[in-house]
Amino acid sequence: xxxxxxxxxxxxxxxxxxxxxxxxxxxxxxxxxxxxxxxxxxxxxxxxxxxxxxxxxxxxxxxxxxxxxxxxxxxxxxxxxxxxxxxxxxxxxxxxxxxxxxxxxxxxxxxxxxxxxxxxxxxxxxxxxxxxxxxxxxxxxxxxxxxxxxxxxxxxxxxxxxxxxxxxxxxxxxxxxxxxxxxxxxxxxxxxxxxxxxxxxxxxxxxxxxxxxxxxxxxxxxx
Amino acid sequence: xxxxxxxxxxxxxxxxxxxxxxxxxxxxxxxxxxxxxxxxxxxxxxxxxxxxxxxxxxxxxxxxxxxxxxxxxxxxxxxxxxxxxxxxxxxxxxxxxxxxxxxxxxxxxxxxxxxxxxxxxxxxxxxxxxxxxxxxxxxxxxxxxxxxxxxxxxxxxxxxxxxxxxxxxxxxxxxxxxxxxxxxxxxxxxxxxxxxxxxxxxxxxxxxxxxxxxxxxxxxxxx
DNA sequence: CCCTTGTGTAAGCACACGCTTACAACGCTA
DNA sequence: TAGCGTTGTAAGCGTGTGCTTACACAAGGG
Numbered sequence: 001x002x003x004x005x006x007x008x009x010x011x012x013x014x015x016x017x018x019x020x021x022x023x024x025x026x027x028x029x030x031x032x033x034x035x036x037x038x039x040x041x042x043x044x045x046x047x048x049x050x051x052x053x054x055x056x057x058x059x060x061x062x063x064x065x066x067x068x069x070x071x072x073x074x075x076x077x078x079x080x081x082x083x084x085x086x087x088x089x090x091x092x093x094x095x096x097x098x099x100x101x102x103x104x105x106x107x108x109x110x111x112x113x114x115x116x117x118x119x120x121x122x123x124x125x126x127x128x129x130x131x132x133x134x135x136x137x138x139x140x141x142x143x144x145x146x147x148x149x150x151x152x153x154x155x156x157x158x159x160x161x162x163x164x165x166x167x168x169x170x171x172x173x174x175x176x177x178x179x180x181x182x183x184x185x186x187x188x189x190x191x192x193x194x195x196x197x198x199x200x201x202x203x204x205x206x207x208x209x210x211x212x213x214x215x216x217x218x219x220x221x222x223x
Numbered sequence: 224x225x226x227x228x229x230x231x232x233x234x235x236x237x238x239x240x241x242x243x244x245x246x247x248x249x250x251x252x253x254x255x256x257x258x259x260x261x262x263x264x265x266x267x268x269x270x271x272x273x274x275x276x277x278x279x280x281x282x283x284x285x286x287x288x289x290x291x292x293x294x295x296x297x298x299x300x301x302x303x304x305x306x307x308x309x310x311x312x313x314x315x316x317x318x319x320x321x322x323x324x325x326x327x328x329x330x331x332x333x334x335x336x337x338x339x340x341x342x343x344x345x346x347x348x349x350x351x352x353x354x355x356x357x358x359x360x361x362x363x364x365x366x367x368x369x370x371x372x373x374x375x376x377x378x379x380x381x382x383x384x385x386x387x388x389x390x391x392x393x394x395x396x397x398x399x400x401x402x403x404x405x406x407x408x409x410x411x412x413x414x415x416x417x418x419x420x421x422x423x424x425x426x427x428x429x430x431x432x433x434x435x436x437x438x439x440x441x442x443x444x445x446x
Numbered sequence: 447c448c449c450t451t452g453t454g455t456a457a458g459c460a461c462a463c464g465c466t467t468a469c470a471a472c473g474c475t476a
Numbered sequence: 477t478a479g480c481g482t483t484g485t486a487a488g489c490g491t492g493t494g495c496t497t498a499c500a501c502a503a504g505g506g
Binding site for chain 2: 048049050051123124125126127133136137140141144155157158159161162164165166167168169170172173176177178179181182185189190193194196197198199200201
Binding site: 027053054055065066068069074075 | 463465466472
């Protein structure tokens with residue numbers, strides 16, 4: 001399917017420093033590890049955990065597959081490491097009332113940003129691997145508690161998880177089911193609809209009536 | 224893991240007509256086919272397509288695995304047939320304005336009803352198998368057009384698909400991620416929240432303010 | 447009776463997978 | 477130079493998979 005990019009020319013790699021870190025060292029374990037991680041992310045995202053093979057990942061990374069086991073121990077451990085990449089960073093660096101919209105826009109962002117890739121890994125691997133559901137649960141818990149905290153309602157956690165479920169579902173429809181018109185709809189349009197609807201669930205989120213484009217109004221408190 | 228029910232006593236099967244069709248025929252191809260189909264549904268739902276094995280399904284159905292290939296040709300064809308079971312029936316037999324709530328309640332229904340099983344098959348197999356996304360897309364199209372028809376809005380299809388995405392996401396959270404409290408929340412409570420929120424998206428759906436239980440109000444037109 | 451057709455079974459083929467092993471090339475210090 | 481730990485490689489082991497083959501019964505027709 002995909003052409004054979006990344007066929008690294010053994011040692012003496014040319015000049016093209018591709019991560020902004022120590023360009024052109026011939027036997028660099030850190031670089032190799034990172035390369036494997038990146039390749040694994042792409043392959044897991046494109047095919048799901050079960051369908052992805054260690055040989056594929058090794059080939060894409062341009063390394064021998066034995067290295068994968070030296071560096072990560074097992075295929076499952078590799079998946080875990082791929083999914084654990086930052087992730088919870090966003091929760092702690094984004095103000096809670098913007099968390100949902102930020103995440104939504106991340107889901108809606110086009111074309112293999114690292115973030116969309118990670119979501120695809122979740123979605124495509126979620127059915128198997130049992131590492132995936134666990135990670136989704138853990139990450140989801142962080143998002144949910146952050147969102148629940150700012151809704152004063154008694155069932156705030158439920159409400160927050162319902163919102164997250166919508167996020168996941170939208171990602172599923174766009175990334176793996178690819179159903180039109182949702183798959184290629186304008187992020188702004190989707191965002192407006194979702195935020196408007198969620199106004200009933202989590203009243204503190206920004207975003208009022210549908211069709212307004214980016215939500216910027218209603219910046220402050222709730223009654 | 225699961226106890227070995229279904230260890231059919233070869234020929235001379237006892238009396239218990241279990242499908243309401245031609246009880247107790249010793250070598251009944253139709254019955255065997257149906258048994259395989261049922262077993263496949265259960266195994267695919269519990270483990271996802273890739274992780275499920277033909278041997279598992281055969282054992283659960285109490286038949287030789289070679290029969291599976293005689294009757295269905297391949298594992299993938301079996302998946303397709305399992306997912307194609309009725310499905311679109313619901314769309315044509317349910318009045319559009321109740322379609323969403325009916326589907327939602329199906330998703331929320333506890334414990335392996337055939338419907339929840341089929342949803343689990345979708346969700347757990349959606350990442351791989353590429354038969355699954357296709358079927359979800361096809362089925363989703365039917366739901367979406369039915370829902371879109373009753374919303375007069377120009378972007379009715381988008382709105383309908385967003386609603387379906389929520390459905391899928393809620394199913395994912397409950398069935399495969401199993402995140403609490405959503406996983407074991409009261410169907411009525413979830414339903415009320417979702418319908419209330421969707422009132423902004425698809426105004427013709429029943430269901431107004433949250434916390435009311437089943438919605439019955441606002442039966443008619445939109446402005 | 448044999449022959450054919452439909453249903454069920456035991457055994458195994460070919461292959462791709464995750465993972466391991468034995469070894470070579472390199473960079474470094476002495 | 478030799479010694480040593482690190483990084484990379486080629487080859488293959490064991491296993492489980494989807495799927496096939498060759499055969500055993502049952503029933504009907506000549």
